[in-house]
Amino acid sequence: MVPVEEAAGRTAAEQITPYPPGVPAILPGERINAAVLEYLVSGKEAGMVLPDPADSSFKTIRVVQEQP
Numbered sequence: 001m002v003p004v005e006e007a008a009g010r011t012a013a014e015q016i017t018p019y020p021p022g023v024p025a026i027l028p029g030e031r032i033n034a035a036v037l038e039y040l041v042s043g044k045e046a047g048m049v050l051p052d053p054a055d056s057s058f059k060t061i062r063v064v065q066e067q068p
Contacts, residue, residue: 001060004041008034011064016040019049032063 002010009031016026018040025036044050044058054062 001055002063004037004058004061007032007061007063008037010066012061013064014054014062015052016050016061017052018043019051026061029064032061 012026012028012030012032014026015024015028017024025040026032040048040050040058050056050058054060
């Protein structure tokens with residue numbers, strides 16, 4: 001788990017599907033980009049529902065651990 005602000009460029013380890021529209025914005029195994037994070041954070045603040053992430057407050061996001 002890393003803070004959402006530090007997740008850009010990391011590999012997602014969880015699916016995040018905003019509702020509405022109900023289409024996955026982040027899928028496990030894909031690189032997380034800053035634009036998608038901005039969309040999700042601003043949407044959450046505006047009342048969009050994020051039912052998938054382990055952290056329902058969306059302050060952190062589950063990512064794949066990087067090897068040193």
